[in-house]
Amino acid sequence: MSLVVENLTIDHGAIRAIDNVSFTVPSGQLAAVIGANGAGKTTLLRTLSGLKESKSGSATWNGNSILGKRAEDLARTGIMHVSDGKSVIAELSVKENLALAGLWRKDKKDVAKATDEVVEMFPILGQRMSQTAGSLSGGERQMLAIGRALIARPKLLLLDEPSLGLAPLIIEQIFQTIKTLVNKTDLTVLLVEQNAMGALKIADEGIVLNLGTVVAVDSAQSLLNDPAVRAAYLGF
Amino acid sequence: MNQFITAVLTSLSSGAIYALMSIALVLVWRSTRVINFAQAGQAILTTYIGYEAVTRSGSYWVGLICAVISGALLGAGIDRFFMRPIFKRVNTGPIVMIAPVVATLALLGIIQAVIGFIWGLSYQIIEAPVSTEGLNIFGSIIAFSPFNLMVLIAVTLSMILLTILFQKTNIGLALRASAYAPEIAKLSGIRVDAVRTLGWALAGAAGGLAGMLYIPGSNLYPNAMDVLLVFGFIAAVIGGLDSLFGAVAGAMILGFAVNFSASYISYKLVFPTAFLILILVLLIKPRGIFSSSKGRKD
Amino acid sequence: MLKASATKKRLFGFIILGWILLLVSDRIGELRQYQGAFVAMYTLAIASIILLTGYSGQLSLGHSALMAVGAYAGALSINNFKLHPAIALVMAVLIAGIFGLLLGYAAARLSGPYLAGTTLALAVSLPTIANQFPVLGGEQGLVFDIGTPPARLGEDFSQYQWFFWISCLSALIMIWFLVNLLGSRYGREFRALRDNPTAAQLAGLNVGRQKAMAFSLSAGIAGLSGGLLVMLISGVSPSAFPLSLSFLLLAGAVVTGVYSLKGVIIGALVLVAIPEIAESVVSRIGGSEGFTTSLPGFMVSSLLILAVLFAPNGPGHLLHKKKHLKL
Secondary structure (H helix, E strand, C coil): EEEEHHHHHHHHCCCCEEEEEEECCCCCCCCEEEECCCCCCHHHHHHHHHCCCEEEEEEEEEEEECCCCCCHHHCCEEEEEEEECCCCCCCCEEHHHHHHHCCCCCCCCHHHHHHHHHHHHHHHHHCCCCCEEHCCCCHHHHHHHHHHHCCCCCCCCECCCCCCCHHHHHHHHHHHHHHHHHHHCCCCEEEECCCHHHHHHHHHHHEEECCEEEEEEEHHHHHHEEEEEHHHHHHC | HHHEEEEEEHHHHHHHHHHHHHHHHHHHHHHHHCCCCCHHHHHCCCCHHHHHHHHHHCCCCHHHHHHHHHHHHHHHHHHHHHHHHHHHHHHCHHHHHHHHHHHHHHHHHHHHHHHHHHCCCCCCCCCCCCCCCCCCEEECCCCCHHHHHHHHHHHHHHHHHHHHHHHHCCCHHHHHHHHHHHHHHHHHCHHHHHHHHHHHHHHHHHHHHHHHHHHCCCCCCCCCHHHHHHHHHHHHHHHHHCCCHHHHHHHHHHHHHHHHHHHHHHHHHHHHHHHHHHHHHHHHCCCCCCCCCCCCCC | CCHHHHHHCCCCCCCCHHHHHHHHHHHCCHHHHHHHHHHHHHHHHHHHHHHHHHHHHCCCCCHHHHHHHHHHHHHHHCCCCCCCHHHHHHHHHHHHHHHHHHHHHHHHHCHHHHHHHHHHHHHHHHHHHHHCHHHHHCCCCCCCCCCCCHHHHHCCCHHHHHHHHHHHHHHHHHHHHHHHHHCCHHHHHHHHHHHHHHHHHHHHCHHHHHHHHHHHHHHHHHHHHHHHHHHCEEEEEEHCCHHHHHHHHHHHHHHCCCCCCHHHHHHHHHHHHHHHHHHHHHHHHEEECCHHHHHHHHHHHHHHHHHHHCCCCCCCHHHHHHHHHHH
C-alpha cells in the first residue's frame, strides 16, 4: 500500500507546474514535500486527489492508478485531501462540517465512533459544535478540516500547508497530532509544507520540489542535515 | 377597509405563487450558479402535462401529482442532458460568461415552440378542485376564495417540507454543502453532480406545483407563465439569490407591492412597479435584502 | 501613416457598399426591397447588442425596450413636434441614448445574471407604460409616417424602395461610425472592460463611466433601429416590442458571433430569412395553426443552441479553426 508517483507532469494553463516528478511514499509513513512558493506543491496534491488533470505520467495508490478519477470517487476509496486555507464550509456549523465526510459512509456506527475520536483529539471542536465554522479561529478551522478528513477513516491523507497562518504553538500541536496518528495507525501522509523545518522534523521522508521538479528525495533526517537544503529552506 | 383586506389577501396568494417560482430559481442558482430562464418553460410544460392528466382522469389531484413528478423528471433531465454538456463544451473564450444564460433562454424558446406544436395556442382551462368564488365573511364577499386559501396552504406546506429537507436531512446537508463549496464537498466524497441534478429536480417540481396552482385562476396557453418568470426572478433578486428564506420573503414583498399598487393606483402599472422595486433594491442592496454580509462573491 | 489610410479605406469601402446597394435596389422587386430594409434595421439592432455584450461584456435582454424608446421618440417628434422625419430619426438616437446613459449608470453596478434579469424586467415593463399615458397612444399606439419619396426620384420609385434607402443609409452611417469607434482607443477600453474589469480599473479606466457610455451608445443605435422598425410598419405600439424581440436580437448576435462586428449582416439575414423558410416548410408539409406560429421561434431557438454548442465565438472562428486543423 504505497503511493508511487512516476514521471508525473502537470500543466497549469500555459505553465508546466510539475515536470517529470517521481517519488514513493511507503505505507504508514509520513512524507514531507517542501519547496518555495510556486514550486507546484499544491498543484501536485490537487492532481493526486482528483481535482485536476495531469498531462502525462502515472500515480498509483495500492497498485491502482489514481489519475483521471473523480475527486469524490477517490475520497470514497480512502484518499482524503485537506486543501489549504478554505477547507471548511463557513456557512455550516462545526457539527455539519464534520458530518460531511461521513455522509456517504454506510457504517453510521463507525462514523459516530470516529467523530468521538476526533473530538477527543481536538476537544475545542466539541465545545463549538453548534457554532458556524466561519466563527472559528484559524487554528480551530484547521483542526476541523483535519478532523473531518479523519472521520472518513482515510488510508492516505494529503495535507496542504496545514500550518499556514497559524500561531507557532498551534502549529506544534497540529504537527504532533499528525505524527501521533501516523505512528499509531497505518495512515500514510503526504504533507506539503512551506514550514520546511517543522515538516521535516516529524517526517520520515522528505521530497524537495523546486519550480516543478524534484531536486532531492531522502530521509527527513538527511535533508535536515544537508547544508544545501538548510541554506535554501531552513534559513541557516 | 374592504379594499385593504382584499389587497392583503390577494397579495398573500400571489406572493405565495411567486415564492414557488423564486424558490425554483434560487435552488438552481445555488447549485449551478445559473439563472434558469427556462424555468417558466419547464413549469408551463409540466402544467400542460398536468392538464392532460386532469382531462383524462377527471381529477385535479391526479393532474397535480403528475405535474409535480414530471416537473422533477424534466428538471433532472435538463440538468443531466442539456446543462452539463453545455458546461463541458463551452469552457473557453468570453462566451463562457453568457453561454448558460443564452442556453436557458434558447431552451425556453424551444419548449414554448414545442408546446405550440403539440397543443396549439388556444386557451385551455384547468378546473380548480375547490371553489374560486370569493368567500363570504360576515355577510360581505371578499376577493379571496377557497382556492386562494388552498394555494396558501399548499405553498406553506412545501416551504416547511423544503426547510426540513435542507436543514434536517443528510441529503439536505449534501445539497447545501455542494452549493456553498462544491470542491470541499467533492473532497468529502459527496457526488456533487448527482446532488446538483437533485437540486434541479426539486426546482422543476416547485415549478410544476406553481403552474398547477396558478393556472386554475386563469387560462393555460404557452406564454401563460412568462409573467411569473419575471416576478419570480425579481422576487429572488430582492430576497438575495443565495437564500431560500430570502426567496420567499422577497416574493411576499413583491406580491404586496404589486397588488397594493394595482389596487390603489392603477392595475396598468403592475410591471413598472415591480421594475421600480427591483431597481431600488439593486441600487441600495445589490446582493438582496436578506443576504448575509459575508455574502458569497458572485 | 498606416492608420489614416486604413480609416480612409474603410470609408471608401462603405461608400462603395452604399452605391452597390443603391444600384441593387433598382433591380429587386418590392418584396425584396422591404425585406432588405428589415435586414438593414436588424443589422443595426444586432450591432447594438454586439457592442454592449460582445465588446463591453454586459448582457442585456432589454433592447426591445430601448428600441421602443427610440421609436416613440421618433413618432412623437413627427406627430407632436412636427419635426422633419430625418430629424425624428436623430431624435430617436438621442433620446434612446440619454435613456441608455441613465440606465447604464444603474446597470454598471450589476453583473451577470442581475443585469440580465433587470433588463428582462425592463423589456417586459417599459412597453406597458404606453398604456398609462394617453400621449403615447395606449394599446393602439401612434402613427409613424416617414413620408413619401421625393418627386425627383421618379414615379417608379416605390415606398418600399424609399424605406430601403433610408434604412440602408442610416445603417451604413451608424455602422461606419461604430467600426471607427471600436477600432480606436474606445474599442480597446471596452474590450478591457469585458475581459478584465479589475485590471482595467487598476490601469486607470473609470469602469462605471465606460460601462455607462457603452450602454448609452448601444441604446442610441438600438433607438435608431427602433425608429426604422416603426417606419417599416408605419406605426408604433407596445405590441411591436415584445420580449421575444430582445431574444431574437440576442440570437442574431450569437449566431453571427457576438464578439465581433464582422459578418453582422449575416445575423440580420438569418433573422429575416427564418420566417420565410418557416413559411415554405409549412406550405410544403402543412400543419396546424399552432405549428405555423411556433415554427419560427423553434428555428431561432434551435439555431441559437447549435451556435452556442458548435460555434460559440462565431462562425468565422469555426472556419478559422478548421483551417488550422487542416495544416
